[in-house]
Amino acid sequence: MNMKEEQLEQQIKEQLVRFENAVELPFFNEETGDKMKFVSDGIVNVTEYLKAPIKILWILKEANSSEDNSLDDMRPCLKELYDNNNNIDRDWGRTWQKVAYCTYGIFEHLKFEDIPEMQGNAREVLKYMPSIAHINVKKYAGGSSADDKKIQSFYNTYKDFLHEQIEIINPDILIFGSTFGYFAEYFESKEKIQERIPVYQYKDKLLIDTYHPNARIKQDEYCNEIINAVNSWRMNVMCKEN
Numbered sequence: 001m002n003m004k005e006e007q008l009e010q011q012i013k014e015q016l017v018r019f020e021n022a023v024e025l026p027f028f029n030e031e032t033g034d035k036m037k038f039v040s041d042g043i044v045n046v047t048e049y050l051k052a053p054i055k056i057l058w059i060l061k062e063a064n065s066s067e068d069n070s071l072d073d074m075r076p077c078l079k080e081l082y083d084n085n086n087n088i089d090r091d092w093g094r095t096w097q098k099v100a101y102c103t104y105g106i107f108e109h110l111k112f113e114d115i116p117e118m119q120g121n122a123r124e125v126l127k128y129m130p131s132i133a134h135i136n137v138k139k140y141a142g143g144s145s146a147d148d149k150k151i152q153s154f155y156n157t158y159k160d161f162l163h164e165q166i167e168i169i170n171p172d173i174l175i176f177g178s179t180f181g182y183f184a185e186y187f188e189s190k191e192k193i194q195e196r197i198p199v200y201q202y203k204d205k206l207l208i209d210t211y212h213p214n215a216r217i218k219q220d221e222y223c224n225e226i227i228n229a230v231n232s233w234r235m236n237v238m239c240k241e242n
Helices: 003-022 046-051 075-079 090-108 148-169 219-241
Strands: 056-060 133-136 173-177 191-194 199-202 205-210
Touching (some): 003 046, 003 148, 056 090, 056 148, 133 148, 173 219, 191 219, 205 219
Parallel strands (some): 056 173
Antiparallel strands (some): 191 199
């Protein structure tokens, strides 16, 4: 790990420690009865993220308490979502399968229909997952259904930490999974460049306001809308540079 990677790794760790120390956690999860824990998140693998040709941050709502490992840092899980048979682990498939397909399509410049099927090709389709970043708005697990009032309250209380986290990650593209509304004021000077799905230009960054990956939307429709938005933005950037 070079000096730049080490500095970013240290910056991330220090910020998460400050964030965790600031958060007042409820003692028990209302749905499971488990003792609550601060859920760390961020760049999955700093080395791979910094090498990536385009830096992507997914912003979701909260960890789901009904899923295994929901009270743990998801970053190690996102590095190894496939099993020895080269198939996607179905426990994670509902949310992370769409994230993986979108990420692969963006990195490989492919539409959904040209991406290999996940089952049987997991190692190929998931190979870029270590190159992304992912955060939740609320830093402790919720129930099987997200409580928007609690998430909004958490954002209102700790938004300075969340904004700092985004600034440290410094992505090129931010993909909001039903979370854009929380950050609308933070990106106040944004310019809408697409109506459906809503896409914004904010300084040198692309903001994509889409559904949660677990929403009941066909995978091809969900992924292609995101991939197409990124491709259009790339073309505009290239035209301006030339």
